[in-house]
Amino acid sequence: xxxxxxxxxxxxQAGVDFIVIGGFAATAHGSAxxxxxxxxxxRRTADNLDRLAGALDPLHPYLRGAPPGLPFRLDPDxxxxxxxxxxxxxxxxxxxxxxxxxxxxxxxxxxxxEVRDVAGLECRFVDLPTLIRLKRAAGRPxxxxxxxxxxxxxxxxx
Amino acid sequence: VEPRPPAFLxxxxxxxxxxxAYKKDVDRTLLRENLRLTTxxxxxxxxxxxxxxxxxxxxxxxxxxx
Numbered sequence: 001x002x003x004x005x006x007x008x009x010x011x012x013q014a015g016v017d018f019i020v021i022g023g024f025a026a027t028a029h030g031s032a033x034x035x036x037x038x039x040x041x042x043r044r045t046a047d048n049l050d051r052l053a054g055a056l057d058p059l060h061p062y063l064r065g066a067p068p069g070l071p072f073r074l075d076p077d078x079x080x081x082x083x084x085x086x087x088x089x090x091x092x093x094x095x096x097x098x099x100x101x102x103x104x105x106x107x108x109x110x111x112x113x114e115v116r117d118v119a120g121l122e123c124r125f126v127d128l129p130t131l132i133r134l135k136r137a138a139g140r141p142x143x144x145x146x147x148x149x150x151x152x153x154x155x156x157x158x
Numbered sequence: 159v160e161p162r163p164p165a166f167l168x169x170x171x172x173x174x175x176x177x178x179a180y181k182k183d184v185d186r187t188l189l190r191e192n193l194r195l196t197t198x199x200x201x202x203x204x205x206x207x208x209x210x211x212x213x214x215x216x217x218x219x220x221x222x223x224x
Contacts, residue, residue, distance in 0.1 A: 030189055034211065117197060120198075133167065148180035152189060156190055
C-alpha cells in the first residue's frame with residue numbers, strides 16, 4: 001500500500017514544487033473512492049529537477065512494470081530528457097507528470113490549485129473544477145464514474 | 159504572440175447526459191460525511207480503506223492456496 005504521507009513528506013521537505021492531481025486529489029476534495037498511487041505534476045525548472053531527483057533517490061525509484069535490472073536512475077538528466085514517469089518506490093507508486101492531459105503543466109495548473117494541510121504538511125492540490133476538467137480532458141471511459149462523483153461533490157460543497 | 163491557453167481550460171463543465179446518468183448512482187451520504195472531515199482525516203480514512211482491502215485480498219490468496 002502506498003505510503004502517501006511519506007511521499008508527501010519527502011517531496012515537501014525537499015522543497016519540490018509540485019501539484020497533486022488524480023485520485024489522491026479527489027480524496028482530498030472528499031471522494032469516497034480509494035486510490036493506489038500518488039499523481040503529481042512537477043515543475044520542470046532545473047533547480048526543481050535537482051530537488052526532485054535528490055528527494056526521491058533514497059526511495060530507490062524504478063520504472064513501474066519494467067523488468068528488473070534495467071540501468072535506470074532517476075537523476076536530473078533522466079527527468080530532463082523525459083516528461084512523465086510511472087514509478088514504484090520504497091514508499092509506493094508515484095506518477096511524476098511534467099504535463100497532465102490537456103496541457104496541464106505546473107505553471108498552467110498553479111493558478112487553479114490550492115494549498116491544503118495534510119498531516120501537518122502544506123501541499124498544493126489542483127482545485128475541484130480543474131480536477132474535473134482534467135478528467136474530462138483525458139476522456140477515459142473508466143473515469144466517468146469518478147467524474148460523476150466529483151461533480152456531485154461540487155454540488156455538495158458548502 | 160500570446161501563448162495559447164492550455165487545452166484543459168477550454169473543457170466545459172456543462173452537464174453531460176452520460177455523466178448525469180452516472181451521477182444518479184453516486185452515494186451522496188458518503189460525500190457529505192467526507193466533507194465534514196479535514197483533508198488529513200479524508201486521506202487517513204481512504205488509506206485505512208485501502209489497507210483493509212489489501213488485507214482482504216491477501217487473505218483470499220491464502221485461502222486459495224490451502
